[in-house]
Amino acid sequence: MLEKFAEEVKRNLEVLKNRCGNAAHCTLIGIMSLSWLKAHKDNKVQDGAPQIEGKTADLVLMDKNNNKIAVEVENTVENFKQKVETLNRYINNGYQKGFLIATFEYRDSSKVKKLKEDLAEANQPISLIVVKRKKGVISDYEIDF
Numbered sequence: 680m681l682e683k684f685a686e687e688v689k690r691n692l693e694v695l696k697n698r699c700g701n702a703a704h705c706t707l708i709g710i711m712s713l714s715w716l717k718a719h720k721d722n723k724v725q726d727g728a729p730q731i732e733g734k735t736a737d738l739v740l741m742d743k744n745n746n747k748i749a750v751e752v753e754n755t756v757e758n759f760k761q762k763v764e765t766l767n768r769y770i771n772n773g774y775q776k777g778f779l780i781a782t783f784e785y786r787d788s789s790k791v792k793k794l795k796e797d798l799a800e801a802n803q804p805i806s807l808i809v810v811k812r813k814k815g816v817i818s819d820y821e822i823d824f
Contacts (some may be wrong), residue, residue, distance in 0.1 A: 749769035
């Protein structure tokens with residue numbers, strides 16, 4: 680099912696290239712929700728995730744077996760590590776997986792390497808979607824499921 684989800688995400692991210700401005704957070708949550716729901720008829724989305732150990736994810740994706748995936752979207756490079764820690768808390772409390780959607784300006788691209796190192800160090804089933812902006816306009820993306 681994750682393969683179909685990845686295809687839906689790719690298709691929907693293409694639409695982002697026509698979007699301008701810096702408020703990508705809500706748009707990306709919407710894309711993740713729509714992609715998950717379209718991937719399988721029994722999938723569900725919980726907008727407004729439950730708080731776990733004082734942290735709250737942006738979204739929870741659930742399959743027909745009620746397996747749960749926590750989703751975090753972050754537009755601020757300085758907060759990437761904190762979002763990885765939040766996803767770790769969800770996984771350590773029974774969630775099967777985490778998705779981090781990280782958006783950044785091209786000038787910050789060296790920090791994506793650090794983010795990938797933080798994810799490897801976390802040693803958790805966290806997938807990364809990187810969305811690149813140039814002067815606020817979405818220009819490219821990279822998906823690592």
